[in-house]
Amino acid sequence: MKIEIRDLKDTEKIGKVIAGALEKGSVVCLDGDLGAGKTTLTQFIAREFGVNEYVTSPTFTIIKEYEGKLPFYHMDVYRIESEDDMYDLGYEEYIYSDGVTIIEWSNNIINMLPENRINIYIQRGYGETRILNIIGKGLVYDKLIEELKNYENTCN
Numbered sequence: 540m541k542i543e544i545r546d547l548k549d550t551e552k553i554g555k556v557i558a559g560a561l562e563k564g565s566v567v568c569l570d571g572d573l574g575a576g577k578t579t580l581t582q583f584i585a586r587e588f589g590v591n592e593y594v595t596s597p598t599f600t601i602i603k604e605y606e607g608k609l610p611f612y613h614m615d616v617y618r619i620e621s622e623d624d625m626y627d628l629g630y631e632e633y634i635y636s637d638g639v640t641i642i643e644w645s646n647n648i649i650n651m652l653p654e655n656r657i658n659i660y661i662q663r664g665y666g667e668t669r670i671l672n673i674i675g676k677g678l679v680y681d682k683l684i685e686e687l688k689n690y691e692n693t694c695n
């Protein structure tokens with residue numbers, strides 16, 4: 540599914556729809572160039588997911604944990620060089636947990652991602668415009684696509 544975003548407000552709305560679809564164990568992968576809006580979208584998702592703390596980029600720490608409706612794990616695997624790096628961080632305990640996990644630069648660990656997941660590729664356009672390409676597998680993904688279709692029908 541492809542979604543056109545006109546401005547930050549649209550990104551916020553999409554973040555809200557995504558937050559509403561997430562369940563225990565959900566994994567959302569965000570890819571796209573630096574400055575595409577991966578962290579920004581994560582911040583909107585987090586806020587709607589009940590995270591009160593301000594979410595910042597975990598580029599240097601790789602993983603940050605927050606408390607929301609459920610535990611909220613935010614990863615940025617830009618600097619990850621091997622699968623061992625991920626095991627050392629206890630990666631599996633996060634993705635197979637009672638929380639939800641958002642992974643920026645997921646393509647770096649493509650072989651380690653669970654089969655059931657949501658993949659969002661963000662393409663930057665002029666100004667605040669963005670294009671989201673969303674693919675995935677599993678019940679949460681199916682639910683999200685339904686909700687995004689409803690969103691598009693009411694907004695456009």
Ligand SMILES: Nc1ncnc2c1ncn2[C@@H]1O[C@H](COP(=O)(O)OP(=O)(O)O)[C@@H](O)[C@H]1O
Binds near residue numbers: 572643666669
């Ligand atoms: N529609 C939009 N969605 C997300 N970010 C946007 C949008 N329009 C402008 N921006 C800006 O683009 C920048 C994206 O940065 P960031 O979210 O850190 O990107 P990334 O994590 O992909 O490197 C932010 O300064 C944000 O305010």
Ligand SMILES: [Mg+2]
Binds near residue numbers: 579615
């Ligand atoms: Mg980022």
